[in-house]
Amino acid sequence: MKKYILLLVVICLFSCKNENPVIIPITNDKFTIVDDKATEQTHNLLVNLKSISKKGAMFGQQCSTLYGLGWYGDKNRSDIKTVCGNYPAINGWEIGGIELGNTINLDKDKFDDIRSHIIAAYQRGGVNTITWHANNPATNGNAWDKTQAVNTIIPGGINHEKYKMWLDKIADFMLTLKDSNNHFVPVLFRPFHEFSGDGFWWGKGNCTSEEYIALWKFTITYLRDTKGVHNILYVYSSDIVNTQAQYLDFWPGDEYVDVLGIDAYDRPSWNFEDNCLQLTRLLNHIGILKNKPIALTETGLQNNTNQASWWTQKLLKVLITQPVSYVMVWRNENTNDFFGPYPGCISEADFLKFSKSDKIILENNLPKMY
Ligand code: BMA
Numbered sequence: 001m002k003k004y005i006l007l008l009v010v011i012c013l014f015s016c017k018n019e020n021p022v023i024i025p026i027t028n029d030k031f032t033i034v035d036d037k038a039t040e041q042t043h044n045l046l047v048n049l050k051s052i053s054k055k056g057a058m059f060g061q062q063c064s065t066l067y068g069l070g071w072y073g074d075k076n077r078s079d080i081k082t083v084c085g086n087y088p089a090i091n092g093w094e095i096g097g098i099e100l101g102n103t104i105n106l107d108k109d110k111f112d113d114i115r116s117h118i119i120a121a122y123q124r125g126g127v128n129t130i131t132w133h134a135n136n137p138a139t140n141g142n143a144w145d146k147t148q149a150v151n152t153i154i155p156g157g158i159n160h161e162k163y164k165m166w167l168d169k170i171a172d173f174m175l176t177l178k179d180s181n182n183h184f185v186p187v188l189f190r191p192f193h194e195f196s197g198d199g200f201w202w203g204k205g206n207c208t209s210e211e212y213i214a215l216w217k218f219t220i221t222y223l224r225d226t227k228g229v230h231n232i233l234y235v236y237s238s239d240i241v242n243t244q245a246q247y248l249d250f251w252p253g254d255e256y257v258d259v260l261g262i263d264a265y266d267r268p269s270w271n272f273e274d275n276c277l278q279l280t281r282l283l284n285h286i287g288i289l290k291n292k293p294i295a296l297t298e299t300g301l302q303n304n305t306n307q308a309s310w311w312t313q314k315l316l317k318v319l320i321t322q323p324v325s326y327v328m329v330w331r332n333e334n335t336n337d338f339f340g341p342y343p344g345c346i347s348e349a350d351f352l353k354f355s356k357s358d359k360i361i362l363e364n365n366l367p368k369m370y
Contacts, residue, residue: 030291034220034258037230041370042186045127046233046258048369049293053323056359057296058127058366060090061340062331065117066109069332069342073113079332079342084355086362090326091121096133096143098173099166106133106142107333111173118177122185122370126363129188129235129297129328132170136201137163143200150207154214167219171227184231186370190297191219194263195250197239209250216252237261237297240279244286259325260287261297272301272314280322293325300329300339308346311354320359 033046052058061080065087066072068079081087093114096106104110118128135142137159138149153163177185195212198205202212216236223229236257241247251257264279266272280296287294296318301310319327332338341351354360 032254032291034234034256035224035230035232037224038233039184039186039230041183042231042233044370045186045188046293048367049233049259049325052361052367052369053293053325055367056357056361057319057324058089058326058361059355060088060092060127060326060328062092062094062131062298062328063107063109064088064091064332064340065121066113067332068340069335069338079340080355080362082343083341083348084352084362086355086364087121087124087126088328089361089363089366090127090129090328091117092328092331093118093128093130094133095130095170095173096135098132098169099134101169115173115176118187119179119185121363122177123179124363125366125369127188127326127366127369128185129190129326131193132189132191133200134166134191137166138201146198146201146203146206148206149201150211150215154211154218164222167222168227171223171229174223174229174231175227177231186231186233188235188259189232190235190237190261192216193235193237193261193297194239195237196241196246199239203239204249212250213252216250217256220256233258235259235261235295235297237263237295240264240275241282244282247282247286254290254292257290257292259293259295260290261295263298264296265299265330266301266310266314273317276314276318277321280318280324284322284324287323294323295325296327298328298330302330302339303336304345304347306346309350310347311341311350312357313350316354316357316359320357 064078064080078087094105094107121128133143136145136147136149138152139145139147151157152159179185192202195203197203220234234257238247260283262279262283264276283294301307304310329339332340332342341348355362
């Protein structure tokens with residue numbers, strides 16, 4: 001019976017025209033979570049991520065409360081909050097460098113600061129997600145060093161023991177994420193992102209799909225079963241893709257993924273509204289098949305100096321038609337590398353309008369997530 005309902009949904013999905021909002025009921029209600037020993041809060045986060053998309057998309061930014069344009073480390077500050085009065089609902093953090101035992105990440109942010117911002121966001125009711133631009137384990141070069149490495153760290157590889165020590169460092173960090181009640185803070189961990197492109201040593205072209213899958217499965221089983229880390233939801237996220245097959249090329253199996261993501265930035269060759277809409281429709285389709293929440297895990301128009309209405313005319317148009325659970329723009333590093341709004345930027349007024357849309361969820365209008 002379920003098969004027929006699913007088929008109906010799929011037919012309905014394909015028969016809907018682009019301009020019509022697509023609201024698709026979730027019919028496959030079997031709940032699955034990667035870690036069946038996940039803490040109650042982590043479990044609740046996944047349940048609520050699935051349902052929040054009926055209300056709207058949580059909006060956020062990488063490193064938003066740690067720094068922004070012209071400031072670093074100020075208390076209770078975020079460029080998003082300065083522009084619209086509210087903190088992001090989803091907060092992104094980067095732990096590249098943790099594997100080396102460093103006290104700062106590759107962007108020179110202190111892990112102690114990252115930890116305290118994660119805990120603070122959680123205690124305010126917000127959600128945190130973590131990326132890992134891991135060094136190349138075969139060469140000790142950075143994440144962009146494309147020398148083949150995945151085959152050296154999976155079980156049987158010459159750097160496998162070294163990789164286990166790297167994961168020990170990640171586990172140590174995850175296990176220090178505790179609130180004042182001694183509860184673990186859940187995080188959405190998004191390792192080995194943008195796998196469909198060849199930008200990183202773990203991307204397509206630099207490893208086979210079998211190697212990537214072995215790496216993904218080992219990483220999860222080691223953190224979960226060997227190290228006993230139970231405050232993680234796992235996010236599988238590609239770069240832009242054209243087909244479902246391409247998206248699922250590195251798929252490790254339904255039982256190894258909690259959330260489906262795509263990173264899709266506005267780019268010169270693109271009509272963002274159309275192209276990103278197509279992508280999120282594809283993601284939504286796969287999300288229904290897999291019964292998992294979907295997210296636009298990275299997006300933005302870098303250094304926007306000429307599209308004053310990008311937020312409402314481009315991004316919002318995508319978000320209002322697709323049940324995306326969250327959307328995150330990358331960091332405001334400096335005036336030559338920013339993705340979010342800031343006071344005085346060209347899109348400030350439009351961002352304020354965007355933030356007031358009933359489809360956009362910031363920290364102040366987040367339902368209880370845990
Ligand atoms: C990338 C860039 C890099 C940065 C990395 C990790 O997208 O912003 O400069 O080192 O993310 O934060």
